[in-house]
Amino acid sequence: MKKLRLTRYGYGIGLVLMFTLGILAEQYDVVDELFFYQEDVVYLTVQHIELVLISGGIAILIGVPLGTLLSRPRFARIAETAMQSLNIGTTIPTLAILALSMSLLGIGMLPAVFGLCIASLLPIVRNTYTGLLEVPDHLKEAASGIGMTAQQMLYRIELPNALYVIFAGIRTALAINVGTVPLAFLIGGGGLGELIFTGIDLDEPFMMLAGAIPTAMLAILADIVIAVLAFLIVPKGVNPLRT
Amino acid sequence: MIKIDNLTKIFETPNGPVTAADHINMEVPEGEICVLLGPSGCGKTTTLKMINRIIPPSSGRVFINGEDTTGLNTVELRRNIGYVIQQIGLFPNMTIEENIAVVPKLLGWDSNRYKARAKELLELVALDPSVFLKRYPRELSGGQQQRVGVARALAADPPVMLMDEPFGAIDPINREVIQDEFLKMQQELRKTIMFVSHDIDEAVKMANRIAIFRGGRLVQYDTPDDLLAHPKDDFVESFVGDDRALKRLRLVQVSQVMEPVAVVKPSDSLQTALARIEEHGYSRAILMVNEKHQPIGYVSRSVAQTTKGLCGDHYFGLKATTSPSDDLRKVASLMFNHDTTWLPCTDEQGVLVGRVTQQGITHYLGATYQRDALNAQSPHLHQVNA
Numbered sequence: 001m002k003k004l005r006l007t008r009y010g011y012g013i014g015l016v017l018m019f020t021l022g023i024l025a026e027q028y029d030v031v032d033e034l035f036f037y038q039e040d041v042v043y044l045t046v047q048h049i050e051l052v053l054i055s056g057g058i059a060i061l062i063g064v065p066l067g068t069l070l071s072r073p074r075f076a077r078i079a080e081t082a083m084q085s086l087n088i089g090t091t092i093p094t095l096a097i098l099a100l101s102m103s104l105l106g107i108g109m110l111p112a113v114f115g116l117c118i119a120s121l122l123p124i125v126r127n128t129y130t131g132l133l134e135v136p137d138h139l140k141e142a143a144s145g146i147g148m149t150a151q152q153m154l155y156r157i158e159l160p161n162a163l164y165v166i167f168a169g170i171r172t173a174l175a176i177n178v179g180t181v182p183l184a185f186l187i188g189g190g191g192l193g194e195l196i197f198t199g200i201d202l203d204e205p206f207m208m209l210a211g212a213i214p215t216a217m218l219a220i221l222a223d224i225v226i227a228v229l230a231f232l233i234v235p236k237g238v239n240p241l242r243t
Numbered sequence: 244m245i246k247i248d249n250l251t252k253i254f255e256t257p258n259g260p261v262t263a264a265d266h267i268n269m270e271v272p273e274g275e276i277c278v279l280l281g282p283s284g285c286g287k288t289t290t291l292k293m294i295n296r297i298i299p300p301s302s303g304r305v306f307i308n309g310e311d312t313t314g315l316n317t318v319e320l321r322r323n324i325g326y327v328i329q330q331i332g333l334f335p336n337m338t339i340e341e342n343i344a345v346v347p348k349l350l351g352w353d354s355n356r357y358k359a360r361a362k363e364l365l366e367l368v369a370l371d372p373s374v375f376l377k378r379y380p381r382e383l384s385g386g387q388q389q390r391v392g393v394a395r396a397l398a399a400d401p402p403v404m405l406m407d408e409p410f411g412a413i414d415p416i417n418r419e420v421i422q423d424e425f426l427k428m429q430q431e432l433r434k435t436i437m438f439v440s441h442d443i444d445e446a447v448k449m450a451n452r453i454a455i456f457r458g459g460r461l462v463q464y465d466t467p468d469d470l471l472a473h474p475k476d477d478f479v480e481s482f483v484g485d486d487r488a489l490k491r492l493r494l495v496q497v498s499q500v501m502e503p504v505a506v507v508k509p510s511d512s513l514q515t516a517l518a519r520i521e522e523h524g525y526s527r528a529i530l531m532v533n534e535k536h537q538p539i540g541y542v543s544r545s546v547a548q549t550t551k552g553l554c555g556d557h558y559f560g561l562k563a564t565t566s567p568s569d570d571l572r573k574v575a576s577l578m579f580n581h582d583t584t585w586l587p588c589t590d591e592q593g594v595l596v597g598r599v600t601q602q603g604i605t606h607y608l609g610a611t612y613q614r615d616a617l618n619a620q621s622p623h624l625h626q627v628n629a
Binding site: 136138139141142143144145146147148149152156157160161235236237238 | 297318319322332335336337338345346379396
């Protein structure tokens, strides 16, 4: 009961705040100012989403098989070394990665996608690898004991049971990815970073906000999409969200 | 039938080679349960797992139904052997139905066939299909999960089953229940089963034969009764326990020690009762039956001596009865409970068929030991004679 009342107060305060913000926004013509950049926002948002989808997609397509491969017994010897070097890779700031990939591939969309890919690869590989290794041994023994081949075991037992952990990795990766995309503008990759950085440079707060607000919304949206996918795709029996 | 021929496993460890199983030879006849028993690290699990090659043998051969499995493809071999492990190992990502249908699916059965099979097997292990088919393993209790584990192992109707401490993780009460259900099932299915356990009571209950392991060697391979009556050496003797004679109680049925019994009817006089008590040498009382020959009570010697009248007016109620198929453990327990030295035995209709006495039980169990003692003495006697 008490908790319910508190949330009600919370909602009430939130409403008042939003109302006040609305009044303030109206006074300073924020909405009109923002809509001034509508065309740019639409074009750049599409570009922004493209960058996320392409780089994220490629990262998943490389990361999951790579993590799987490293978790196989025959790679056990090099797996830990590989994971360590990938770990060191993450300590490099994403901006530095972008700068490095620009010096390698020049400016434009290609180096941006490449840099974003590298930045979001690690969580996917790491979670796939540990997720698969954490599948209990007795499940593997039961699976091989009833006559599954290594491949059948991977697809029917190991991957489904590791899927929740893999999805957690993808979620982290996408959070990093969406957060880094605005920086892609700096190496000519386009995206909503263009409005943000130009807005800062020209001391145009509304231009900056016109880039920042959709960027924030996209980040939240991406997170929700992944959460929904995890809810739907991870098998019911091993999905903590569906108890 | 499972036949093991010189099966050996040597593990290479940093401290040098360790022999986990040393030239094991044994044969489990078709339709029997063989329990591999011993302390941890004795090689029983290694031996079991070499049969389906979860642990590849260093040398030796395994025959299943007369066929040498050495040449068989590992996957094919395993699909023809049911496998149950202590941790159960149900796949949490699959429903109970899918878990049971795993092997049939691998064998390429069509969906109607394996669905029907899953339903049939759930009924066999006493779980309601309408409730459990669509559930996930985490929604089941440990006992229910292991029932499903057994059902999964039986799915493709393999002739042979390997069970690695299958009931080890289940609480004692449920374990008894599942063991009983499993034995009942086995009476119909007649699988050839190898079963690893470290619990002598479980072994005596489940096994047709028990194999005792120690330090990678097979020490003794016998029927439970022979094992308990004639342990081969000190190790086996200490392993089966000081109460080994009591453990044999479970192996003997009332019918084996039942003896005829004299009775009186309610219409008989107490004098007749006393006469019969004297005649048959009963020390304390005589049983009374009704017209249908069902035991209803007993007339005590002291009453018969001091009172006159009909038995029907001076009898005490019956304390307990047994049936010929009960094991002696239950009977002994009943006797202790009711402070009595004998119990009447009745068939399903409650008709008296005989009685079982404490003396009869001790005599039956003691007979094998006396024979042993005689055998042990005879060479000595020969020496004296010479």
